[in-house]
Amino acid sequence: MIHPIHNRFYMSNCSYDDARYVMFGVPYDRTATFRKGTRYGPTGIRVDSIAHFEKYLVEYGLDLDDIPVYDAGNLDVEKLTTAQMVRKVNLYTRKLLKHGKFPVMMGGEHSVSPGVATAFDDIVVLGIDAHSDFRDIYEGDKNNHGCAMKRIVDKFGERRVMWVGVRAVSEEEHKSKARLITSFDIQKNGIDWTIDRINRTLPKKKMYLTLDIDGIDPAYAPGTGTPEAFGMTPFDTKSIIDAFAPRLVGFDVVEVSPPIDNGTTTVLAARLITEAIAAHYLASKKSQR
Ligand code: MN
Numbered sequence: 001m002i003h004p005i006h007n008r009f010y011m012s013n014c015s016y017d018d019a020r021y022v023m024f025g026v027p028y029d030r031t032a033t034f035r036k037g038t039r040y041g042p043t044g045i046r047v048d049s050i051a052h053f054e055k056y057l058v059e060y061g062l063d064l065d066d067i068p069v070y071d072a073g074n075l076d077v078e079k080l081t082t083a084q085m086v087r088k089v090n091l092y093t094r095k096l097l098k099h100g101k102f103p104v105m106m107g108g109e110h111s112v113s114p115g116v117a118t119a120f121d122d123i124v125v126l127g128i129d130a131h132s133d134f135r136d137i138y139e140g141d142k143n144n145h146g147c148a149m150k151r152i153v154d155k156f157g158e159r160r161v162m163w164v165g166v167r168a169v170s171e172e173e174h175k176s177k178a179r180l181i182t183s184f185d186i187q188k189n190g191i192d193w194t195i196d197r198i199n200r201t202l203p204k205k206k207m208y209l210t211l212d213i214d215g216i217d218p219a220y221a222p223g224t225g226t227p228e229a230f231g232m233t234p235f236d237t238k239s240i241i242d243a244f245a246p247r248l249v250g251f252d253v254v255e256v257s258p259p260i261d262n263g264t265t266t267v268l269a270a271r272l273i274t275e276a277i278a279a280h281y282l283a284s285k286k287s288q289r
């Protein structure tokens with residue numbers, strides 16, 4: 001089921017059995033609209049993750065070797081239809097959850113994320129994205145990356161899903177703006193307001209965070225298939241990760257496209273994965289005390 005890989009994510013430091021966090025890649029980009037290349041995302045993030053060569057996270061005073069992480073490799077999905085791919089991702093995620101693991105998925109295009117998110121029950125889902133990916137069907141395919149959040153809403157209901165950083169939606173996608181926080185809202189009101197609004201809007205449930213890298217401004221994350229100006233900053237993104245880390249049950253980074261990157265997007269994605277794992281690990285240690 002899993003392809004062997006030559007490079008593991010730099011935090012991978014133990015076996016599957018000993019790991020609390022299991023990372024896996026889904027190198028799939030068949031439905032990409034504008035520029036393809038996200039199939040190289042997982043490998044690009046892994047290879048460039050060694051840019052962060054310090055095993056110490058200064059902002060937390062945390063030694064990364066204390067966190068049990070295993071990078072399992074890539075799911076073999078390249079020849080599958082979207083429906084087959086989503087099902088494979090879903091089955092694999094369910095296996096991880098049965099074994100008590102915290103899944104960290106690297107895409108691939110956004111069509112991959114519903115496979116992970118819908119493996120959970122009774123959660124809320126937060127999407128960081130320039131787009132709302134809320135079409136019911138796109139180019140004849142309900143599993144197109146432009147439908148990713150719609151498929152997630154199909155399972156959990158619209159009241160349990162929120163979008164942050166959006167700035168490119170079609171009018172018919174969102175009759176109501178109640179669950180959208182645009183990048184313009186964040187710029188105007190600040191990140192604390194943003195976090196507060198998410199807290200007040202979503203039910204107080206466990207949370208899955210799906211990070212479409214194009215939610216971040218193309219100045220910081222140019223290596224993505226559908227870049228959109230006026231994006232979020234990496235600091236704002238980290239603030240959201242930190243704020244919701246205690247509630248996180250899973251995390252993904254999608255839409256990183258190394259062939260059109262200048263070498264910064266992969267490094268940023270690797271650091272944001274580090275931040276999500278570290279913030280969740282610290283929050284869970286605190287709650288045990
Ligand atoms: Mn997306």
Ligand code: MN
Pocket residue numbers: 129130131212214215226255
């Ligand atoms: Mn997007």
